[in-house]
Amino acid sequence: MATSATVHAHAAPQGFIRKYIFSLDHKVIGIQYFFLALTAVWVGMFLSLLMRIHLVWPNAVLPLVGEIKPETYLSLLTMHGTIMVFFVLTTAPQGGFGNYFLPIQIGAPDMAFPVLNMLSFWTTFVAFVVMICAFFVTGGAPLHGWTGYAPLSALPSAGPGEGLGADLWITSIAIFCIASLMGALNFITTTLDLRAKGMTMMRMPLTVWSWFITAILGLLAFGVLLSAGILLLMDRNMGTSFYVPLVVVNGQIMGHRGGSPLLWQHLFWFFGHPEVYIAILPGMGVASQVLSTFSRKPIFGYKAMVYAMLAIGFFGFMVWGHHMFMSGMSPYSAFAFSILTMCIGVPSAIKTFNWLGTMYKGHIRFQTPMLYAIGFVSLFVSGGLSGPFLAQPVLDIQLHDTYFVVGHFHLIMGVAAIFGMFAATYYWFPKMFGRMMNEMWGRVHFFITLAGTYAIFMPMHYLGIAGGTRRYSQYTEVAYLQKLMPIHQFMTYAAIITIAAQFIFVINLFWSMFKGPKASDNPWEATTLEWTTTTPPPHDNFGGKTPVVNHGPYEYGVPGAPRDYVMQTDPATSSVH
Amino acid sequence: MGLALMALIWLITLASTYFFVAKTWWLPIGAAEAAHFIDGQLALTFVLMGIVFLAAQLSLGYIVWRYRQQPNSPPVNYSHGNTKLEIVWTVLTTVLFVGLNLMGSRVWASQRFDQAGPGAVQVEVTGMQFAWYFRYPGPDGKYGATSPKLMDPSAGGEAAVGLNTSDPAAKDDVVTGTMYLPVNREVDVSLRAVDVIHSFFVPSLRFKQDAVPGLNIHMHFTPTAVGEYEIACAELCGLGHYKMHGMVHVVSQEDFDKWIAAREAEKQ
Numbered sequence: 001m002a003t004s005a006t007v008h009a010h011a012a013p014q015g016f017i018r019k020y021i022f023s024l025d026h027k028v029i030g031i032q033y034f035f036l037a038l039t040a041v042w043v044g045m046f047l048s049l050l051m052r053i054h055l056v057w058p059n060a061v062l063p064l065v066g067e068i069k070p071e072t073y074l075s076l077l078t079m080h081g082t083i084m085v086f087f088v089l090t091t092a093p094q095g096g097f098g099n100y101f102l103p104i105q106i107g108a109p110d111m112a113f114p115v116l117n118m119l120s121f122w123t124t125f126v127a128f129v130v131m132i133c134a135f136f137v138t139g140g141a142p143l144h145g146w147t148g149y150a151p152l153s154a155l156p157s158a159g160p161g162e163g164l165g166a167d168l169w170i171t172s173i174a175i176f177c178i179a180s181l182m183g184a185l186n187f188i189t190t191t192l193d194l195r196a197k198g199m200t201m202m203r204m205p206l207t208v209w210s211w212f213i214t215a216i217l218g219l220l221a222f223g224v225l226l227s228a229g230i231l232l233l234m235d236r237n238m239g240t241s242f243y244v245p246l247v248v249v250n251g252q253i254m255g256h257r258g259g260s261p262l263l264w265q266h267l268f269w270f271f272g273h274p275e276v277y278i279a280i281l282p283g284m285g286v287a288s289q290v291l292s293t294f295s296r297k298p299i300f301g302y303k304a305m306v307y308a309m310l311a312i313g314f315f316g317f318m319v320w321g322h323h324m325f326m327s328g329m330s331p332y333s334a335f336a337f338s339i340l341t342m343c344i345g346v347p348s349a350i351k352t353f354n355w356l357g358t359m360y361k362g363h364i365r366f367q368t369p370m371l372y373a374i375g376f377v378s379l380f381v382s383g384g385l386s387g388p389f390l391a392q393p394v395l396d397i398q399l400h401d402t403y404f405v406v407g408h409f410h411l412i413m414g415v416a417a418i419f420g421m422f423a424a425t426y427y428w429f430p431k432m433f434g435r436m437m438n439e440m441w442g443r444v445h446f447f448i449t450l451a452g453t454y455a456i457f458m459p460m461h462y463l464g465i466a467g468g469t470r471r472y473s474q475y476t477e478v479a480y481l482q483k484l485m486p487i488h489q490f491m492t493y494a495a496i497i498t499i500a501a502q503f504i505f506v507i508n509l510f511w512s513m514f515k516g517p518k519a520s521d522n523p524w525e526a527t528t529l530e531w532t533t534t535t536p537p538p539h540d541n542f543g544g545k546t547p548v549v550n551h552g553p554y555e556y557g558v559p560g561a562p563r564d565y566v567m568q569t570d571p572a573t574s575s576v577h
Numbered sequence: 578m579g580l581a582l583m584a585l586i587w588l589i590t591l592a593s594t595y596f597f598v599a600k601t602w603w604l605p606i607g608a609a610e611a612a613h614f615i616d617g618q619l620a621l622t623f624v625l626m627g628i629v630f631l632a633a634q635l636s637l638g639y640i641v642w643r644y645r646q647q648p649n650s651p652p653v654n655y656s657h658g659n660t661k662l663e664i665v666w667t668v669l670t671t672v673l674f675v676g677l678n679l680m681g682s683r684v685w686a687s688q689r690f691d692q693a694g695p696g697a698v699q700v701e702v703t704g705m706q707f708a709w710y711f712r713y714p715g716p717d718g719k720y721g722a723t724s725p726k727l728m729d730p731s732a733g734g735e736a737a738v739g740l741n742t743s744d745p746a747a748k749d750d751v752v753t754g755t756m757y758l759p760v761n762r763e764v765d766v767s768l769r770a771v772d773v774i775h776s777f778f779v780p781s782l783r784f785k786q787d788a789v790p791g792l793n794i795h796m797h798f799t800p801t802a803v804g805e806y807e808i809a810c811a812e813l814c815g816l817g818h819y820k821m822h823g824m825v826h827v828v829s830q831e832d833f834d835k836w837i838a839a840r841e842a843e844k845q
Contacts, residue, residue, distance in 0.1 A: 070816045070817070070818075070819060071816035074815075074818070143815065144813065149773075149774055149812070149813065151772065151773045151774070151790055152774065152815060155773070158706070159815040245791030246725055247771060247773070247790045247791075248728045248739075249772045250772075258791075259791070260791065261774055261790060261791065295644070295653070296646070296653055297653045297654065297656075298656065298657050299657075299658075300656070301657070301658030302657060302658065303658075304658065326776060326785050326786055327774075328787050328789045328792050328794045331686075331690055332690070334685065335682055335685065335686075338678055338682065342678045343671070345670065346667060346670045346671050349667075350663065350666060350670070353662075353666050354658070354663075356633075356636060356640060357662075359641065360640055360644065360654070361644060362644050362653050363644070363645075363646035363653050364641060364645045365646050366579060366582070366645065371582065374582065374641055377637060378634060378637055381630065381633045381637070382593070385629060385630050386626075388626055388677060392618065392622065392678060392681040392682075393681070393685045394682070395618060395622065395681065397611075397783055397785050398604065398619070398780065398783060400785060401776060401778070401811040401812060402811070447581070447585065450589075451585060454593070458589075461597075462596055462597075463602065465602065465603055465619075466602040466604065466605070467604070467778075469778065469809050469811050471813040471818060473819045474820075477819055477820035477822050478807055478819075479807060480605065480780065480807055481809070556655075557652065557654075557655045559655055
């Protein structure tokens with residue numbers, strides 16, 4: 001393994017363009033992904049702010065944006081969901097932090113295929129630009145939701161935004177799929193081939209395991225979405241009928257015959273459910289890493305954590321039908337999908353149990369990364385426990401397509417995953433940029449964000465139980481929905497405060513990048529390989545030396561050791577794993 | 578810091594739980610036979626998940642505060658885990674989750690595996706951007722033919738669903754924009770959509786089912802209380818999704834017979 005690592009080494013580039021723009025260095029590419037996702041998350045968050053304002057003040061005329069019409073609202077929700085899922089939740093944890101830290105944590109000088117790595121970033125970038133273009137074409141962005149259910153998404157005449165905007169939307173996703181496939185190949189190969197001497201699979205940090213499993217999920221899932229997207233483009237532009245039967249829109253008979261709207265749903269969710277785990281697995285990895293480091297204790301049940309992630313990945317491909325209990329799919333298959341969905345809750349429960357076990361009888365240090373990891377666990381529990389409601393088809397009769405679902409997935413794959421990213425940012429920022437972030441403002445940011453996200457997303461469950469349908473631009477037309485408006489008002493106020501608090505994070509981020517105190521090589525007294533090299537790491541990560549690994553990743557509080565932690569590269573002793 | 582974090586986590590947990598227990602916002606009162614089972618299963622799930630929620634969040638808060646690093650903290654418990662505990666935990670959650678699911682599945686099977694009985698009231702529900710139409714087969718008990726070529730949504734009524742009036746079976750078909758149902762009689766609904774997917778959601782009747790172009794989906798339910806219940810579309814269907822609204826009037830059998838007779842009379 002060490003020999004193949006040397007084969008892939010390349011000389012440090014000199015010019016600005018090769019160094020910072022079309023760089024082959026996984027660290028630069030990781031930072032590029034990070035900033036792309038940071039841009040995307042502000043766009044996505046701004047869209048959600050407009051939605052929240054429109055829900056409560058439907059006639060407000062906003063500066064720059066003007067009046068929000070029902071179709072504008074649907075465009076906002078489509079683009080919010082799409083941008084957040086693809087360009088934030090998939091891009092930052094995997095493309096950003098995974099790219100930067102996977103090679104370093106396994107002791108490799110770079111990714112296995114640096115050119116492919118550069119290509120996958122720039123392809124993602126193109127996909128983002130194409131997506132944003134959908135706002136500016138005639139008819140605007142599509143209104144079919146991030147799930148793009150056919151026939152609505154397949155018929156240009158079915159609504160405003162379903163013309164060129166929808167074509168751009170599908171094209172962008174197809175490009176994104178190609179980028180993700182390239183990235184996934186690279187991650188898998190790197191993990192399998194480029195581990196340093198002594199870095200056995202069972203000595204890999206849980207972050208590496210999470211990126212590795214996420215890459216496998218991506219490899220299997222994005223190919224299906226890519227094919228589904230191409231078929232949808234053909235239905236729209238080439239007269240095929242994969243997803244559309246004979247339909248009559250506004251009294252006009254469309255040319256399609258014999259297609260199946262449910263086919264799109266099957267293909268989409270075959271990708272869509274693993275995508276949930278693509279978003280959350282890296283967060284689980286980061287939470288494990290941070291909880292162990294800041295509790296000064298080995299992770300509780302390392303092997304159980306690995307097996308749980310593998311089980312989640314495995315079951316993740318067998319539960320897509322739980323999105324379709326009300327779709328007209330056979331009620332017998334609902335039975336099978338529902339049991340399998342309950343099974344996927346078991347490894348998730350194991351992980352929670354082990355996180356609590358890690359902190360139990362530890363020496364908890366409350367630096368900002370730890371606060372976010374603890375917040376992650378809390379959100380993961382809250383978001384996870386609404387899963388067994390939605391996994392039961394009989395409860396979906398009431399809850400499907402209500403805000404209960406919106407609350408569920410925002411807590412777990414939205415903000416829990418984002419808390420994972422915040423933990424990762426505060427934790428690895430010193431290594432990436434050579435300086436420390438401000439602790440005091442980090443804490444302020446954390447407390448407002450944790451309280452705020454609960455204030456936004458917990459009430460959605462109450463709304464959903466009361467029958468509050470999702471994707472409604474206004475609650476004015478249905479009498480029982482009008483009574484639920486106070487919940488919407490509360491959530492909007494909470495959203496405004498929480499969004500405002502994110503400025504604290506961005507200011508802290510950029511200010512610390514230039515003005516923060518210099519970081520040492522190992523400011524958190526952590527054990528994994530990225531903390532053995534200089535801050536920031538040199539071009540080849542370890543300055544010409546190849547690390548040799550003697551220990552497991554989370555050796556904290558080792559009795560008899562000179563410090564309270566043993567780094568992975570410390571000389572082998574008999575007392576440590 | 579540990580104390581502040583514990584306080585916040587506990588506060589969030591208790592506040593969240595309060596609104597579930599107080600039922601400040603809750604299901605509308607059930608007006609269908611299935612409501613009893615569905616509400617029971619929902620309550621059971623709430624109790625079980627609520628216990629897990631409270632146990633996990635409260636212990637998270639407590640652990641965070643109790644094991645904060647202090648100058649006189651005892652050495653940490655150097656442990657890599659406990660296989661016996663992992664197994665116990667795994668078995669417990671599996672039993673809880675799968676058991677809960679199996680209980681719910683009985684109800685699901687009764688709702689969706691069986692067809693409507695022979696005496697059920699026949700109603701066809703058609704969704705289109707952005708209205709619901711209801712068709713009753715009339716005294717002959719047979720729906721007349723419809724044709725996409727005849728569909729004219731702007732005309733409403735029979736023309737909207739494309740009823741072929743030259744078909745003898747269509748002569749006595751009644752098409753309306755409001756659904757009337759007799760109380761305590763099973764309803765056999767046949768769901769169709771002409772353009773995109775819609776979803777027929779009547780919260781009070783504990784009923785939801787997508788209406789999908791190209792499919793004719795049969796469902797059944799039994800309303801048990803006279804009253805007026807709102808229909809909301811529950812599948813994103815375009816810009817008018819939020820106002821694709823309708824009403825179900827559940828009336829006595831007598832009133833239903835009168836109502837349908839009056840509609841038949843209007844047709845002649």
